Amino acid sequence: xxxMDDEARASLARLIRAQRVAALGTLRAGAPLVSMAAYLPExxxxxxxxRVSRLAWHTQDMLSDPRVSLAIxxxxxxxxxxxxxxxxxxxGSAAPLAEAGxxxxxxxxAQFKRLRxxxxxxFPESAITFELADFAFWRLTPADARYVAGLGxxxxxxxEALRALAA
Amino acid sequence: xxxMDDEARASLARLIRAQRVAALGTLRAGAPLVSMAAYLPExxxxxxxxRVSRLAWHTQDMLSDPRVSLAIxxxxxxxxxxxxxxxxxxxGSAAPLAEAGxxxxxxxxAQFKRLRxxxxxxFPESAITFELADFAFWRLTPADARYVAGLGxxxxxxxEALRALAA
Numbered sequence: 001x002x003x004m005d006d007e008a009r010a011s012l013a014r015l016i017r018a019q020r021v022a023a024l025g026t027l028r029a030g031a032p033l034v035s036m037a038a039y040l041p042e043x044x045x046x047x048x049x050x051r052v053s054r055l056a057w058h059t060q061d062m063l064s065d066p067r068v069s070l071a072i073x074x075x076x077x078x079x080x081x082x083x084x085x086x087x088x089x090x091x092g093s094a095a096p097l098a099e100a101g102x103x104x105x106x107x108x109x110a111q112f113k114r115l116r117x118x119x120x121x122x123f124p125e126s127a128i129t130f131e132l133a134d135f136a137f138w139r140l141t142p143a144d145a146r147y148v149a150g151l152g153x154x155x156x157x158x159x160e161a162l163r164a165l166a167a
Numbered sequence: 168x169x170x171m172d173d174e175a176r177a178s179l180a181r182l183i184r185a186q187r188v189a190a191l192g193t194l195r196a197g198a199p200l201v202s203m204a205a206y207l208p209e210x211x212x213x214x215x216x217x218r219v220s221r222l223a224w225h226t227q228d229m230l231s232d233p234r235v236s237l238a239i240x241x242x243x244x245x246x247x248x249x250x251x252x253x254x255x256x257x258x259g260s261a262a263p264l265a266e267a268g269x270x271x272x273x274x275x276x277a278q279f280k281r282l283r284x285x286x287x288x289x290f291p292e293s294a295i296t297f298e299l300a301d302f303a304f305w306r307l308t309p310a311d312a313r314y315v316a317g318l319g320x321x322x323x324x325x326x327e328a329l330r331a332l333a334a
Contacts, residue, residue: 025190025192025200032235034191071202073188
């Protein structure tokens, strides 16, 4: 559990920015459920945004229990030893962004507009999700993080340390 | 939630066989934790084997609660829409293989020998894990499965239906 040097910090920031999809862990009847989710990191890594359908199991799960985990795993390039693939595990809580209705505010409306533009820039094929009423942004706020840069190279990070990486 | 046609069945079997690493969901203090795990499917998909260290968080989690989920996600090839990536979610339970000691039997010894050969063929760089006392095989037995072949193409499978795919 070494202290992260500059190289490890930079490689973690690259991993977060290079990947587009992650493995989302939710609780379903108290048991773990892992599904795929496209994500958009806040530029300062203070939050990871998902855009999910209310019809999806993971969304139902987050509605009933906000505790989630998100794993961002380096793309398997077929190397000899896949244990050397870098991966990040976030643990935290998820909450929907209030886009409309009673909970909506000028602030959340502006946030939605900004997120929509960023999401569409990242996932241009997802425009349809902005026409369907069952999709919403969910904010995943990390409580902590665990970065495995390879066998035996594991680093635990606070949410604050994660944000410091983005600088 | 359509009935799986032959093409969907074949694509799911291909996904399971093509990937090497999966996202493992465990319970840690009742909350989800998702980490990366290399896996070896039984040829008949009746089980998915992991080889993990007792020192790893996910192993500690499985020791305290056997409920797990495993997501096998198609490699992101940079396509325009990552939502079309195929992915499988397994839910089930995990148990260690008794390799030695009081719980060991002639049957489990033979199974260990077979698994070791298959594991080393798949992960030749992992030979070291057979010299370290903290590593063991864990059997993940699926209770059910959920295959998302792309947006809106979701199939639920029983463990029996999953085994039938392998034929």
